[in-house]
Structures are given as structure tokens and as C-alpha cells.
Amino acid sequence: MIKALTFDLDDTLWDIWPVVERAEALLHDWLASRYPRIPQQFTALELRDLSAEVIAARPDLAHDRTWSRKAALQLAAQRAGYAEFDVEGAFEVFYRARNTIEPFAEVRPALERLARRYVLASLSNGNADLRLIGLDDLFSMSLNAIDVGTAKPEPLMFEAASRLLQLRPDQIVHVGDHPEHDVWGGQQAGFHTVWVNRTGRDWPGGPRAEAEISDLTELEAVLAAWEASLSSQA
Numbered sequence: 001m002i003k004a005l006t007f008d009l010d011d012t013l014w015d016i017w018p019v020v021e022r023a024e025a026l027l028h029d030w031l032a033s034r035y036p037r038i039p040q041q042f043t044a045l046e047l048r049d050l051s052a053e054v055i056a057a058r059p060d061l062a063h064d065r066t067w068s069r070k071a072a073l074q075l076a077a078q079r080a081g082y083a084e085f086d087v088e089g090a091f092e093v094f095y096r097a098r099n100t101i102e103p104f105a106e107v108r109p110a111l112e113r114l115a116r117r118y119v120l121a122s123l124s125n126g127n128a129d130l131r132l133i134g135l136d137d138l139f140s141m142s143l144n145a146i147d148v149g150t151a152k153p154e155p156l157m158f159e160a161a162s163r164l165l166q167l168r169p170d171q172i173v174h175v176g177d178h179p180e181h182d183v184w185g186g187q188q189a190g191f192h193t194v195w196v197n198r199t200g201r202d203w204p205g206g207p208r209a210e211a212e213i214s215d216l217t218e219l220e221a222v223l224a225a226w227e228a229s230l231s232s233q234a
């Protein structure tokens with residue numbers, strides 16, 4: 001029987017790109033008031049490109065988006081000629097805005113109902129903080145790539161979840177939007193998988209998830225059908 005559900009966060013429970021763009025814009029304003037040569041020299045998009053540059057130099061830290069944001073800011077300050085730079089203060093501006101998130105409308109009610117029947121956990125490659133977002137009461141465990149040391153689709157995060165939940169992979173359903181990180185990664189780890197396809201994308205190829213849903217309300221129906229077929233086989 002299914003005992004636990006693990007959820008991807010960004011683009012599964014909320015739209016992340018509008019949030020990131022807003023956070024980058026707020027950070028840009030903060031920099032303009034304190035370190036004006038940085039925004040004079042770099043647009044918000046160019047600052048984002050610096051993250052790619054620092055990751056290229058340290059691919060072993062690519063999974064840690066907090067590190068790459070801070071390293072990119074530090075590099076920007078250096079190139080703009082600031083010997084002293086408050087990287088923690090700058091990151092805090094970004095991070096607070098990055099966690100000012102409105103989940104999709106059905107998310108909290110659906111998770112509340114699911115949490116009565118299943119253990120819920122989150123498995124994210126990003127650095128969202130469920131406490132700041134206000135969903136932490138629904139999840140018994142949250143893992144991200146920074147905690148684990150590698151990102152999905154690598155098996156480590158799935159293996160850690162299975163171990164910490166004290167469940168076999170086939171007792172867990174992973175639910176996420178990313179065909180490779182969530183569906184393929186979950187399958188490789190032996191989890192059941194559900195693809196969250198909110199925007200009607202075509203499946204890009206490879207083995208499909210066991211179910212495809214357009215929102216979490218549909219997940220309840222999928223799980224009910226699986227439970228019914230499992231109990232009729234028993």
C-alpha cells in the first residue's frame with residue numbers, strides 16, 4: 001500500500017519564475033541604494049548569468065543554489081570595485097522575496113486532505129523554506145539538494161527520503177513537474193511517480209509516469225484508484 005507522498009516544490013506547488021523575477025528585481029533595487037555601481041554594471045539578468053559563471057568554475061557545488069547566488073553577488077561586487085560587500089544582507093533580500101509565494105489555489109486544501117491519509121514530505125532542488133511559505137505544518141519532512149549534497153534526478157535525495165521515512169520506495173509516490181528530475185529520478189529510485197503537468201505540455205519522451213495530473217485535486221482521485229486496485233488484488 002502507498003504510505004507516503006513526496007512532493008517537488010517549485011513549479012509543482014507554485015509558479016516559481018514570477019517569484020524569482022520579482023526577487024531579483026527587489027535585490028536590484030536594494031543594490032542600487034547601497035552598492036550603486038553593481039546595478040549600473042549588471043542588469044538583473046546579467047547577475048543571474050554570473051550564477052552560471054560561478055557554477056562553471058565549481059561544478060561540484062552546482063546543486064547548492066544558495067551558494068551560487070551568494071558567490072555570484074560576491075563576484076559582481078568585486079567586478080564593480082567594492083572591496084567590502086554585505087553578501088548576507090543582499091542574499092537575505094533575495095531569499096525573503098523568493099519565499100514570498102502564493103501556492104496554487106488547490107494546493108493547501110488538497111494537501112490537508114492528503115495529509116490525513118499519507119505522510120507528506122518535500123524533495124526540492126531549490127532553496128524554498130516551507131516555514132516562510134506557511135506550508136510546513138503539512139509536511140513531516142523536507143529535504144533539498146543542499147541538505148543532501150546532490151540534486152534530483154540523482155538517487156541520493158530519494159534514497160534519503162525512503163530511509164528517513166522508514167518506507168520501501170514502492171510505498172512512496174513522488175509527485176513533480178520535471179520529467180527528468182522528478183519522473184525519471186523517482187522511477188530510478190523505485191518510487192511510484194506522478195507527473196504534474198499544469199500547462200498541457202507534451203511528454204518529452206522516455207518512460208512515462210504512472211499517472212499524469214493537471215493539479216493536486218486529481219492526485220486524490222489517482223491515489224484512490226490505485227488503492228482500490230491494490231486492495232482488489234489482495
Ligand SMILES: [Mg+2]
Nearest residue numbers: 008010011177
Ligand atoms: Mg519543479
